[in-house]
Amino acid sequence: MTRVGLTVERLTRAGAELADEVGFEQVTVSALARRFDVKVASLYSHLKNSHDLKTRIALLALEELADRAADALAGRAGRDALTAFANVYRDYAREHPGRYAAAQFRLAPEAAAASAGGRHAQMTRAILRGYDLAEPDQTHAVRMLGSVFHGYVSLELAGGFSHSAPDSQESWSRILDALDALLRNWPAP
Amino acid sequence: MTRVGLTVERLTRAGAELADEVGFEQVTVSALARRFDVKVASLYSHLKNSHDLKTRIALLALEELADRAADALAGRAGRDALTAFANVYRDYAREHPGRYAAAQFRLAPEAAAASAGGRHAQMTRAILRGYDLAEPDQTHAVRMLGSVFHGYVSLELAGGFSHSAPDSQESWSRILDALDALLRNWPAP
DNA sequence: TAATTTGCCTAAAGGCTTTAGGCAGTCGCA
DNA sequence: TGCGACTGCCTAAAGCCTTTAGGCAAATTA
Numbered sequence: 001m002t003r004v005g006l007t008v009e010r011l012t013r014a015g016a017e018l019a020d021e022v023g024f025e026q027v028t029v030s031a032l033a034r035r036f037d038v039k040v041a042s043l044y045s046h047l048k049n050s051h052d053l054k055t056r057i058a059l060l061a062l063e064e065l066a067d068r069a070a071d072a073l074a075g076r077a078g079r080d081a082l083t084a085f086a087n088v089y090r091d092y093a094r095e096h097p098g099r100y101a102a103a104q105f106r107l108a109p110e111a112a113a114a115s116a117g118g119r120h121a122q123m124t125r126a127i128l129r130g131y132d133l134a135e136p137d138q139t140h141a142v143r144m145l146g147s148v149f150h151g152y153v154s155l156e157l158a159g160g161f162s163h164s165a166p167d168s169q170e171s172w173s174r175i176l177d178a179l180d181a182l183l184r185n186w187p188a189p
Numbered sequence: 190m191t192r193v194g195l196t197v198e199r200l201t202r203a204g205a206e207l208a209d210e211v212g213f214e215q216v217t218v219s220a221l222a223r224r225f226d227v228k229v230a231s232l233y234s235h236l237k238n239s240h241d242l243k244t245r246i247a248l249l250a251l252e253e254l255a256d257r258a259a260d261a262l263a264g265r266a267g268r269d270a271l272t273a274f275a276n277v278y279r280d281y282a283r284e285h286p287g288r289y290a291a292a293q294f295r296l297a298p299e300a301a302a303a304s305a306g307g308r309h310a311q312m313t314r315a316i317l318r319g320y321d322l323a324e325p326d327q328t329h330a331v332r333m334l335g336s337v338f339h340g341y342v343s344l345e346l347a348g349g350f351s352h353s354a355p356d357s358q359e360s361w362s363r364i365l366d367a368l369d370a371l372l373r374n375w376p377a378p
Numbered sequence: 379t380a381a382t383t384t385g386c387c388t389a390a391a392g393g394c395t396t397t398a399g400g401c402a403g404t405c406g407c408a
Numbered sequence: 409t410g411c412g413a414c415t416g417c418c419t420a421a422a423g424c425c426t427t428t429a430g431g432c433a434a435a436t437t438a
Contacts, residue, residue: 003385003434030425040426042386050426106347136355140363143350144337147364151340152332158295161332166325174329175336177376187370189363192403192416219394229395231417239395 004036008046011036012056019057019098024105027098029053058105059115065092065103066116069123078130079180085127086149086176093153100157104150120146131183141183148179193227197235200225201245208246208287213294216287218242247294248304254281254292255305258312267319268369274316275338275365282342289346293339309335320372330372337368 014035019027029050033040047053065088072084093100107115124142133141152175155161161168203224208216218239222229236242254277261273282289296304313331322330341361344350350357 006385028425029427039387041388041428044427045385104343104347112348136359137363139353139355140360140367143341143344143360144364144367146349147340147344148333148336149340150344151336151338154293154343155332155336155339158293159301160335164328166328170325171329171332174326174378175333177378178329178333178371181374181376182367182371185370185374187366189366195416217394218396228418230397230419233396234416 004038006036006038006042006046008056011043011046011053012060015053015057016060016096016099016102019102020096021098024054024057024098024101027054027057054102054105055107055111057099057102058107059111061096061099061103062116062120064096064099065089066119066123068092069120073123073126081127081130082145082180082183083176085123086145086172089149090153090156090172093157097157100153104154128183131186133183133186137186141186145179148175193225195225195227195231195235197245200232200235200242201249204242204246205249205285205288205291208291209285210287213243213246213287213290216243216246216291243291243294244296244300246288246291247296248300250285250288250292251305251309253285253288254278255308255312257281258309262312262315270316270319271334271369271372272365274312275361278338279342279345279361282346286346289342293343317372320375322372322375326375330375334368337364 011032015027015032018031018035022031029043029047030040032053033043047056069085069088072088073081076084121142124145125138127145128138128141131141152172156168161171200221204216204221207220207224211220218232218236219229221242222232236245258274258277261277262270265273310331313334314327316334317327317330320330341364345357345361350360
């Protein structure tokens with residue numbers, strides 16, 4: 001009856017790995033217990049419930065994404081920043097599909113407030129400083145960028161662009177070109 | 190022991206309604222059986238399994254969406270078509286959140302091939318006929334439009350834009366303006 | 379070393395999925 | 409109209425997941 005040394009942090013990290021391996025949907029308290037070779041009930045002294053586990057994985061993914069984005073943004077501006085930022089999302093989703101799915105997990109309002117979501121929005125705004133957009137257009141542009149990045153990455157991950165020409169990488173590059181052009185030339189109302 | 194008259198079609202429609210009421214995730218063979226006041230096992234002569242049910246709901250949603258989009262597109266061109274098409278997605282997602290979630294369900298390749306997915310792509314291409322874009326830019330633009338529509342609607346549905354100014358409707362309008370401008374002025378490589 | 383806390387365990391109840399086999403309406407055909 | 413075949417819904421049962429309650433032993437503290 002040796003102790004394995006479970007902690008919320010270890011469980012969350014293992015849950016994130018599990019998500020990348022089998023998909024976020026399949027992350028289950030049982031599967032996690034199996035992975036630690038421990039009885040299921042044992043996890044319930046560390047986790048409130050299954051939803052709690054998923055929330056924690058989502059928060060972890062949002063933090064990781066924000067950290068990477070912050071790194072990528074350091075020392076860059078304008079189109080360079082836009083591209084680097086966008087690639088962080090896409091690359092993260094490709095490297096960690098389960099975590100990326102987790103990042104889309106519908107958080108309860110207080111969890112959302114405590115999440116790295118705010119950092120993401122702030123960073124998107126920072127990118128736009130290179131583009132001379134006043135409010136409220138800046139907010140519109142923030143929302144649009146978020147939509148394109150999230151939308152493209154989701155569709156790509158869902159297999160939407162595979163098996164058809166031109167390849168996805170090329171579309172991605174050209175879409176970033178287009179966004180850059182659009183931001184430099186944002187239409188008046 | 191009267192017969193209720195279950196059919197795959199009725200089950201699928203009821204499943205779609207259930208999805209809108211409680212969320213696509215919560216759509217379950219058990220819940221559906223409850224709704225028809227019938228034993229769970231009875232549904233298994235009509236449905237292969239739970240995944241089959243979800244696939245059918247997804248296909249239904251994709252059909253409905255394509256039908257609406259086709260209606261909206263009839264007799265419109267250019268920016269007018271773009272706006273109408275985009276609004277179909279957004280409105281459908283707001284009216285039928287569960288079905289919209291279903292439409293995002295990862296389909297198996299053959300199910301995807303038999304789905305209305307192709308009609309959606311064709312209609313997006315039709316819109317672009319008003320904008321003078323040659324290949325491969327047309328495909329890039331199709332992918333970008335899909336990304337923005339899907340991304341925006343997902344983020345909005347997830348509550349991303351509520352409780353903050355400016356309101357979501359305004360951003361949506363301005364983003365459509367921006368897309369129209371971008372398509373009229375698609376940058377060269 | 380004794381007392382206390384903490385961590386993992388056993389047990390059990392309840393829900394969802396899926397398969398197997400059964401009985402009774404319902405429909406086609408003579 | 410009556411008989412047989414089919415179809416549709418049912419009971420039963422096994423397997424997996426979640427969650428709670430209560431227990432014992434290892435680790436921590438004094």
